Amino acid sequence: MLPNVIATLLILLLHLRPCAADLCNWSGSGLAAGVDPRTVLQVRLRCTEGSVRWVYPGQALRVVLEPYLSYAQSTTACIKPSRSFRGASVYIERAGELRLLVAGGGGRPEEVFCFRADGPQRPALYLQASPRSDTNRRTVGFRYEVVRNRTAAAPTGHNMQTSCRPCNDTELLMAVCNSDFVVRGFIKNVSHNLQQQTSVVAVELKRLYWQRGGVFQRRGSESGLAWHGRIRTLLQCGVKAGEGEFLITGSEHFGEAWLGCAPRYKHFLSVFQAARAAHQNSCDFPLD
Template sequence: MRSGAGCSRWIVLLSLLESARATYSEDQCSWRGSGLSQQAGSVEQIALHCAEGSLDWLYPKGALRLSLSPRLPSGAVGPGGAGRNSEHITACIKPAETFRGAQIYLERDGILELLVPDRLDGPRPPRVHCFSRQPGEKVALFLQATPHQDISRRIAAFRYELRGHWNTRLSVDTDTVHYEGACRPCNDTEVLMAVCTSDFVVRGNIRSVSNDIDLHVSIIRVSASRIFRQKYALFSNGGRLSRAGEIRTLLQCGVKPGPGSFLFTGRVHFGEAWLGCAPRFKDFRQAYEDARDARELPCELALD
């Protein structure tokens, strides 16, 4: 019996050691590891190099310091080009619903700012938090394990997204960042550029608008008559001649239902569509035709 019990203990120990090994995804977009392999008071250095990915810290113990330095594609940087904006990074993190056992700090030039507290039995779901890194700034995420006698069932996990010089129209739910000008109507130049660079470009009508006061967002339900582009399957079958989908925007923008056809453009953040430019379709068509006649189109769209 002793021999069997000893063998079982070794199997459990080997299993724990195996789970404690930190692993990177092959493209260094994600990291998964365990605090069981860390010494008390230690800080493990982690670097990820993708525009989006995830981190899963099982049984948090000690601390992690995460450096995010994506190799951004040329299309991710702003209109000024890679030379001017390549060091300007906007990042957003979305903690998992089951985030437990650690706190996330933003480390900016040696100063720590709490972004995500430890959710023991928090009544509200974790929110998306965003921050920017200006050229020359040293920015990292610092994860500090919170002491608990029982570390089982505690996993500090989150997803992240990074882009180059996102403009002020980036619309995400956040407690700490406010984007000036997010509700300002786009001019013709911005609309035509949005058609080229957005994750989705859809013609449709507003079916309804609902407001989530807690999350500070408005949810626009759209009936899409034509999908020019969508990065993910955002719009599903909503009828014989249309598809239905939801687009989010900031509550402060005061979006209301209205008649007419619109061209909806925007970005996808953590699987959700967020509104960018949304002119009436007839206004977009006029701007598009004027730019085409002047040979100033940044890209073409098959309108007919």
């Protein structure tokens, strides 16, 4: 079945039809393909994150991700299907070959699909509409991100994944320089979601060094206002609540924090001070 679909899509490539889009988002209709059933709508998106919404999906849609990033570095693209994602399969195109990423039935509501996006060619996604009669009741949509693989929490493979092993000293020193967030604080609680195969670590911060987005928020506590947040990781990592103060780094994906390196703060201090004495630090870091 899959080879037949791939052959069909390759034939459709001969009938590409560009359609309007802003730099980050696209919303359109499969009816825009017109009467020619071989027409493929083509969209080019130039932001590192945005969304695609395809109503009345028909035939195929080609989405090229070409944000203003240096592809000389290792890069990953991720898509997060909407809760109502039904009616199309998503393929990755590389060097004229197609690989299935998301099946036509969609994925779980919180599932994220990732793939390597570095290389000489910009990554392209093909959405092939399912041959069903209830087209007028279907909307295919997803959010996307294109990020550099900077930390141990960078997504790899088909789904959002993190490394379960502790970071070594070299990875830790790089993480405090390049992560989407760096915080210091205490683990208040760890909860587990068997359906999503993830764990959520609730933290209260003693200090927020930086964050790319707004995953950590300030709210009231017994001691006054304090920064709080929730950090995700894989269930298989077996994260447990621990006593003491931690330095926590990680990445932000689709408005959520994902765990990277999380050593005890005393261990981080010894590693960083030793590296600074040997002039091996990649960046300066505020110690207090």
